[in-house]
Amino acid sequence: MKDTPPAEPSARRRFLRGAAALGGGASLLSGARAQSPEVLSVPPWSRQPGEPVLWQPYGLPSVHEKSVQRRSRGGTPFGGAASSMTPLQDLFGIITPSGLVFERHHAGIPQIDPDQHRLVIHGLAARPRIFSMDELLRFPSVSRIHFLECSGNTGSEWSAPSAASVQFSHGLLSCCEWTGVPLSVLLDEVGAADQARWILAEGADGAAMSRSIPIEKAWEDALVVYAQNGERLRPENGYPLRLFLPGFEGNMNIKWLRRLKLGAAPFMTREETSKYTDSLADGQARQFTFLMDAKSVITRPSAGQRLAGPGFHEITGLAWSGRGRVRSVEVSVDGGLQWQLAQLDAPVLPRALTRFRLGWRWQGQPAVLQSRVTDDTGYVQPTRAQLIEVRGLNSVYHYNAIQSWAVAPDGSLSNVHA
């Protein structure tokens, strides 16, 4: 009895169409080295048994991938108030492995005993409560895939572009599956008052990192999160509990969450007065700029990498929007004169990274690679000149302009504005 694989004509047509668009039955890498199968020898690891099962009860990457790691610019007086970046140039798809999710701490990573951790919800509430982790795990929960981006991501591109790689220019960006309790469920549990319009969220770190959250976000899609990519949160991502506000700037997603206070007005914490505001050219400050605007970047090939030679290459990268879904991504190989529509990997999820791809035959000439995202509100990612015209050069936050990578005749790539 043989099971016949199910016919899925639409899927098959998609695959065939993809291949046909790139040259039909002809070789894509015809210019590359081709070896005859006869020369293939049996490698040493095929001649002997390998490591046993449970060699690593909790698995780790191959020793050959040691260079794929978070990196920091350094330069801060205290390593607990610093950031490290995700190596986007070495990653694939949309999920960031938890071990490589970017870091931004204000007083380091507290080492919290989950049995001792508590969340208090108080203020304008009929039934203020303290919750243990075991209690929080009994509530209705939900899992969602969302990006997380520091509002300072790409900040160096404003006035002093120097980043040697997309890790250093765009690496304060990650995307995970997050699991937790809808904040709306907890607000019902404590009986949030009608007058409550803002929520103070406070972390259990030494900085007591705190921000004011508009209560509309709690009713919309905010989560109190205890798991990330299937397992409990990592220590540097808020273990055992964090706030998650899909599409909002990273620092509002308070890690090591210990307190939510309901109030009638924003609490004006230091992180929203002295910092995390955008200074404009005329001296005004944009405050409470919660949503991360649409943005995209080509991650491969990108600055610091080198094309192996002329011929077929895949251009791929990431696009996202704090306002919703990615509608389309266009790619240019001539610095923005002509644009081609890139393919998007399914699923395209709201407030999640979206992977885009475009096949490209490089002829060995200089080129400038760019990507431009449009989100489902119709917002189009601006050029660097357009962004600076509106926002000036005083800000370090919320830079979201089109990124340009130059390809030299030797195949090496660099940041055009560095």
Place this chain on the structure above:
Amino acid sequence: MKDTPPAEPSARRRFLRGAAALGGGASLLSGARAQSPEVLSVPPWSRQPGEPVLWQPYGLPSVHEKSVQRRSRGGTPFGGAASSMTPLQDLFGIITPSGLVFERHHAGIPQIDPDQHRLVIHGLAARPRIFSMDELLRFPSVSRIHFLECSGNTGSEWSAPSAASVQFSHGLLSCCEWTGVPLSVLLDEVGAADQARWILAEGADGAAMSRSIPIEKAWEDALVVYAQNGERLRPENGYPLRLFLPGFEGNMNIKWLRRLKLGAAPFMTREETSKYTDSLADGQARQFTFLMDAKSVITRPSAGQRLAGPGFHEITGLAWSGRGRVRSVEVSVDGGLQWQLAQLDAPVLPRALTRFRLGWRWQGQPAVLQSRVTDDTGYVQPTRAQLIEVRGLNSVYHYNAIQSWAVAPDGSLSNVHA
């Protein structure tokens, strides 16, 4: 200038409806211990700076989560031909962290140098070729979230149910985002002949693990995969290259892939003649049973766990089908007399795990928890009796019946058939 969060009435209605269905403004955990916020003391980790950024350039779980690990039944004469299981009872959402993806090896984990690894594609092809990893990375690629399940998963439930936990009964199951080259692209590259109907896939491990793949699967959705959950494959999952056949039994997804040979007929390897066939009661053997049928299981609460006490609890678990998408999941708390429709977390993806949830108020009485999936072909997960009636008790593979967890008055859970 204040950014108003976008109104998304449908999302807000969904959240409110979910909360309302569970009791509106009333407390869900009213029976549980409630503390006054006044007693909350400042914990020690809030009084001092924590660990610096890059404390772990590649991050790891908290030391408090050490018990969340792969486990093996042991008992095989050689640890290289064994399996380890994913701790489903401790996981959330649909993504399995790469460090906890189940293992099944036939000659251990080869330690492969990716620069030395080659893939040969030959046989009925106009342009047989050897590919290096660098060459494969230049081809068009795609990322997809799919489950992977050993055909022997839940095998112990056939005739000797004894599993102490869902990890031991259902843990040969994981779900990741996989990235690689569509096999159809590579078949075009080598000029697959019209007479080619089957593909021999062979691994670079000491067992030269090999299976025959129907070529229709290559044209449909098969991938040659080099990345998993955003980073390169883990050694135990095939580093640097594996075959991925969405929905097909695990062992056909050849790890450490080194050879694809195109032929006119199946190759009848030892893994599809002496093994991986299903012996029926009448002595016939079901061979080439590629597709994993629809299946579901409640992961929390499950055998070995204990409910903290009467009151509200969330019942949650996983459902999947090798034939496509999950259409619905029903949950019973009385051993199958009455069924309620569970909520499904979005996105519900084809041939991927789907997370289901149902709120439940436990009254402290004995209960039997079950889940039943229906996939988008209309196939309904069978009861244990229905499955055994059709398939007999001689098989160790492809068990997919409804699982039953008994809840005792003290809140402890056990496997009904153990």
